[in-house]
Amino acid sequence: MAALRVVEALGGNRAVRHVLRWSLACAPVPRRTAAHFTFQPDPEPTEYGPTQKMNLFQAVHSAMDNTLAKDPTAVIFGEDVAFGGVFRCTVGLRDKYGKDRVFNTPLCEQGIVGFGIGVAVAGATSIAEIQFADYIFPAFDQIVNEAAKYRYRSGDLFNCGSLTIRAPWGCVGHGALYHSQSPEAFFGHCAGVKVVIPRSPIQAKGLLLSCIEDQNPCIFFEPKILYRAAVEQVPVEPYQIPLSQAEILQEGSDVTLLSWGTQVHVIREVADMAQEKLGLSCEVIDLRTILPWDIETICKSVTKTGRLLISHEAPVTGGFASEISSTVQETSQRSLQKK
CATH class of the missing domain: 3.40.50.970 (Thiamin diphosphate (ThDP)-binding fold, Pyr/PP domains)
Incomplete structure (x- = not known):
């Protein structure tokens, strides 16, 4: 269902959505009993010394x-x-x-x-x-x-x-x-x-x-x-990761998937499902800093892909995705795909 929602967000026509909705390949994922995501660890960093x-x-x-x-x-x-x-x-x-x-x-x-x-x-x-x-x-x-x-x-x-x-x-x-x-x-x-x-x-x-x-x-x-x-x-030793810099976790060309916190692992799963079942190339970005957020990285990605899907745990109404989407529409309107 997550991959189906991505397709619907991309503006797939009614016939395509109908076929996907009843496709065995896009059948709902069984309900999980532990968590709504699968944690995907990052590679072990080598630039900061010994790890634990x-x-x-x-x-x-x-x-x-x-x-x-x-x-x-x-x-x-x-x-x-x-x-x-x-x-x-x-x-x-x-x-x-x-x-x-x-x-x-x-x-x-x-x-x-x-x-x-x-x-x-x-x-x-x-x-x-x-x-x-x-x-x-x-x-x-x-x-x-x-x-x-x-x-x-x-x-x-x-x-x-x-x-x-x-x-x-x-x-x-x-x-x-x-x-x-x-x-x-x-x-x-x-x-x-x-x-x-x-x-x-x-x-x-x-x-x-x-x-x-x-x-x-x-x-x-x-x-x-x-x-x-x-x-x-x-x-083990102290190190710093810059604030207000989003991180591109996966390069893609069809759609930008953006999130932060736990939900990053959800959109990484969605990206894998969309690639496997729908052939969609997803660019996955972790925003990391909500305020002040990295407008440049997000808009540059949307300019490349033409589409943006934002996912967060917070309620939709008044959620921070609204601020991001309005900013993207103001700054990257010509890059957004109409279909």
């Missing part, structure tokens, strides 16, 4: 471990982080670096972010954890009206650019309304912060370290279904 087998939460842990070891001003705080956190991303860090550098906070998200802003303004490296992305909304005012605007309202005399906010993000197959949301679009309208979502352990460590080093407040959403499902050979 890590899942995504271990890669996040490694990034924070590297930061605490390198930067004596760095502190990590949030609900239960001193005990290792709900997903074990901070396990052992309090014992290793001390209770003054890794510590718990009250159950108050606006307080966590407000405190984090103050720590960053004072000149320290501030890493705040929101226990679930679904809980970030009480801190919305602190993020949008304080952190994002601190530099602007002071005429660049002071800022809270050393603030990074981490939060487990996305669906996991259970978790209901308070543990399954993908709220990245809420912050897509907010100039002054950066929003980043990785697809894998290698990406998670490199992008998180880039967020921590960046001179702007960053929100780093971690796909929680990948915490243990995603395993790769991850460099």
Whole structure:
């Protein structure tokens, strides 16, 4: 059905869609009982030194471990982080670096972010954890009206650019309304912060370290279904992956498939199905940074393929795909195929 939807999105005529709908080759895939995707690991990187087998939460842990070891001003705080956190991303860090550098906070998200802003303004490296992305909304005012605007309202005399906010993000197959949301679009309208979502352990460590080093407040959403499902050979030493640079995972000529986070693995499966069953050559892109996003790479790809399909976990109405599609139509309208 995923491949069929791609064909329909490409504008296949009614007869073609009817044939495909009833074709045995395009029969619905049996319902999965574990996950809605198959994780596809990246090749082992060779440019950053020795690697170690890590899942995504271990890669996040490694990034924070590297930061605490390198930067004596760095502190990590949030609900239960001193005990290792709900997903074990901070396990052992309090014992290793001390209770003054890794510590718990009250159950108050606006307080966590407000405190984090103050720590960053004072000149320290501030890493705040929101226990679930679904809980970030009480801190919305602190993020949008304080952190994002601190530099602007002071005429660049002071800022809270050393603030990074981490939060487990996305669906996991259970978790209901308070543990399954993908709220990245809420912050897509907010100039002054950066929003980043990785697809894998290698990406998670490199992008998180880039967020921590960046001179702007960053929100780093971690796909929680990948915490243990995603395993790769991850460099042990610190390394950075540039922000605001999308990555082309697969070259193609017929259609551009764009996503971020867990959904990247879904569109990679769709690309394989479309090639095998429909003969479509798909260009697959991981956006990685939601804000500010890589307009140039996406529009260049659409100029080549003439078609764009965007997939994300968040609700369709008001989703960030709307912003991307409108920008592409404005900048690459002449390249879009009519059929």
